[in-house]
Amino acid sequence: MSGLSSVLGPALKAAAGLAGINKLWFLPTFLAAITYYHYDLYDPESKPFDVKSVAPEYDFIVIGGGSAGAVLANRLTEEPAWRVLLLEAGGQETEITDVPALSLFLHGSRFDWKYKGQPSTTSCQAMIDRRCCWTRGKVIGGSSVLNTMLYVRGNRRDYDHWASEGNVGWSYQEVLPYFLKSQDQRNPYLARTPYHTAGGYLSVDDVPWKTPLGIAFLQAGQEMGYELRDVNGEFQTGFAPFQFTMRRGMRVSSAKAFLNPVRLRKNLNVALWSHVTKLLIDPITRRAYGVEFIRGGVKKTVIANKEVILAAGAVGSPQLLMLSGIGPKAHLQQKNIPVLVDSPGVGGNVMDHIAVGGIAFLVDYPISLVLQRAFNLNSALRYAISGEGPLTSSVGLEAVGFITTKYGNASDDCDKFYNEVFAEINNRDVFGVFPMMLRPKSRGVIRLRSNNPLQYPLIYPNYLTHPDDVKVLREGVKAGLALGQTAAMKRFGARYWDKPLPGCKQFAPYTDEYWDCYVRQYTMTIYHMSGSCKMGPSTDPYAVVDPQLRVHGIDGLRVIDASIMPTITNGNINAPVIMIAEKGADMIKYYWKTPGIAARQSRNTNTTIV
Template sequence: MYITGFLVCLLLKGNVAARTPNNSLLEGLLKFIPEGTRYYEEEPPDAKKIIPEYDFIVVGAGSAGSVLANRLTEISEWDILLVEAGGRENYAMDIPLLANFLPFTEANWKYRTVPSDNVCLGMVNRQCLYHRGKVMGGSSTINFMVSTRGNRRNYDQWEEMGNTGWGYKDVLPYFLKLENMTIPELARDTKYHSTSGEQPTSYATYRTPLADAFVNGGEELGYKIVDYNGETQTGFSYLQSTTRDGARWGASRSFLHPIRNRKNFHVSKRSLVTKILIDPITKTAFGVRFVRNKKEYEVRARKEVILSAGAVNSPQLLMLSGIGPRKHLTEMNIPVIQDLKVGYNLMDHPGMPSATFIVNQSVTYLTDAVMSNRSAFLDYLYNRRGPFSVPGASEGIAFIDTKDPKNPDGNPDVELFFLAAGIPSEVTYYKLLGYTDELYNTVYKHLEGGHYWTAVSMVLQPKSRGRIMLKSSNPRQSPLIYHDFYHNPEDLETQLLAIKEVMKLSKTQAFRKFGSKLHDIPIPGCKHLLFGSDDYWRCVSRHTATGIWHLSGTCKMGPHWDSSAVVGPRLRVYGVKGLRVIDASIMPMVPTAHTNIPSMMIGEKGADLVKQDWDRLD
């Protein structure tokens, strides 16, 4: 049985077509997993019958929606319907090393930005790919499992913008409520960590020598090894991830599996919500319309409709339902119910993953080597250990305040995200990033079979803003995503500073002992510039940087006097009764964090706001 399962895993090897696995290939793994490990059977089943009316309808089973559904169903008198456009999870999705394969499956919405003349220039059709989860658990089921909260100043800034109750002192209890810290030395800090929540956080059960080089190199540069989810954030660290015992624990597994038998909880999967039902006279949301198995349903909500569909789908659904910018909705022939700045304020963290460093030892995650290592695969199946337990080859993370680098309690503006792999390590990486064949074949193809590392240089406090717009009034048509993430020139200069931090790291003794050397074949669109110069790296950033899929801000939270706000601090949509948005789209400023855990925090706090407003919070 195990050998057969291993051979199925080998199907991921070979040409690109074989290495862009479809769902049936991943499902094939399920047949060969030992009995007792089929946790996916604990996923809440589809409701056999959708009843006509619920107290609350939650749209989207992602990071925020999963938490929200868990907490609302604690009130046994409330009936909750959770509607998810995607399908069920499967076991292969929870093998951490396979993270880079998952966006090729049907579990991804497969969004692309509108072609740009300023960024994404090395991508196919000059479009960046924005991977968003279309599956139970949402993006937490297909992401790289990074567990970060951000800096306390992020949330204090939210409060200073007029969002009462969203300061750090207010949100920290919600981070603690959801967390189950399994790293003993960190769990002892009970002020900043908890072991009683549903969401596990751990280190991988395996690490390469380059992971040590990363944190030791940071120390050489004068930075501390830090618990970045503790009192301060600035410094270097091994990666804290949303894993446990070597497996992914996404939001569905953490928050929905345990409540699958609650009698007041119904789930409708593979169900595309096409419209929020709103009385145009009273401006009250009273239900949703969705399609499942080619059948259309209209279901009513006695109390509220809550959107937790994410920073792309929540604004899309609001606009389809008549809530959004008047001029844009009129152009789409959609009757306007409420004129709000829906879709504006789009934020993400641009990251540049294309600087590749060659090492002279076999100390990285070379896919061919790992996939052909039978003992490593069996070790993972039996013990959840070994290289298959590492989230997409990512092993370390650093937060740096380039304006005040010596301050141990700085306000980081750049992140270095360390992978013991490079673009040539696995031929689907460049497809994952959306790079053209020309770029890959010119710069990387001849390196296949070698060993590399990468530190993705990321801008954490972007000033550029994008926008989500409807392409048409057809809910099945993907919206338009406009995001020139270097529109504000300061962001490009911050990106340059981040790249320089990577170059300094590469020259430390910790990396030199592995013969670390920057790969120096230039990106085709930048070969007219001096390799390694500031202008060269600016050009490379415009060609190869991408959003890191931390989309946020498109249903901005703000006080009533903020004309750009879509929801208030209690997350109710302005001017429409019975309607809230509770997900990353409400972030007024994106935190200095990967947004999975902050989105869960929003789900936690949002649930309490709902309970308070309906007088059911203890």
């Protein structure tokens, strides 16, 4: 299981019993109630059509139907003359994937690629085989079907930094319109501010179910001297309630937001259960002209008249580039792959947000989201009938604090705390604080296991290989403990659950040495994998794509997903990935609709063509 799941191990086990073993009535009753009360919402015809057969050629082929791919398929088919094929390796969403409280149960399911990092000596020490799981969505909608639906754009300094590194057009003021373009902000107070808007495809709303601990968390932040903020507003440092990609208490995945409304467009074909295995590239002209994929056990080929667009994510995109001859020359030769472009940055620069698990506080009052209150007949019917109740809670996530440790920069270089009310320990209500590092200095690597496209790549997250990352998380733990000591939390009798971590018993509790050990034991990925196909100008030898998201050294090929991030953004990355796809779609439209521009622009390359 994932790092977060290991923290909640007893809770998940209990929930499994409640939902499937001890109370066999819950799941079928729940599904029947949803079907009865929401038959119109769950009509199979409302989902994207899965074409039975793929045409020989299209104008654009989009690989991956996740957060980026769904946006691209929508925006490109706004041009009626363009035929677009969206290839997705997984299948459809289900009623269960719509339920916010069940998101953790989807990890390790058929909706998950089930990747795992390689064993580590610096992190994930308390995990099985010292490996952190890398949950990635294998379903239409991608990881937006499995995530906790948090809508966080990041810090304006993230994007200004991208622009300062030569990525023209990617400053905060230039990307903000693309965040607004997607958004349908359902909180009327936020919708009237300059940082939000209504009417877009992507619903953003407040969670219907709240506990007193969420409010107390915000009050605790004020006691610590922080302002209350709009997490996506002018300033980020401070405490804020979360915003969610949610509508009527149900998950809004990228597929539900961007594909369902346009499923009747004649120029859009969606092919599910289609695993792309290779990009077709002319070795003479260095132009991508199609893809190979496997569907129903049969290898197929399809041609792209204009462009092939990789939106397969931080693992899938570099893997496909390398399998197709674009990557570090020595590595490709070692795997017996003919080298088309020696691009040393492919699969490098891997980033993720990691947190520290297990920082739990016992409370004396029955106020938290515990399993017995969520998984019962009353909550199931309440959810099915009115879209309310504890099942609308995103695994207890309610509020967040962005703070700066003594190792941070002058402003907005933050640790992030989740207030997660997750389980009962020793039959008591509990809340958890999860310090999360937002600007890691450690970098990971993705490499091919072999030239077999069906074999998963080797993932080396390299968490905490830079000593500064350990220091930041250590200070985050201290700040989390201080939050539990505020008057706002003490009202509920909050006290730290100080059971020593078995792997750190050799160190005195509460010392820096103990917390350093704790951080390395209880490393939790937050599943924000990014950076493995870095965006940068031709002067950057490790850049994989240019600021127009075109692959250096290859014509007709772009990468548009989280892998292009030069540095990771401050917060959950689903909203930034959707923004990247919105902006990328406009770049493609400009390129092909401006008379003569495709002929005038030469390939911008920083790579060695072999």
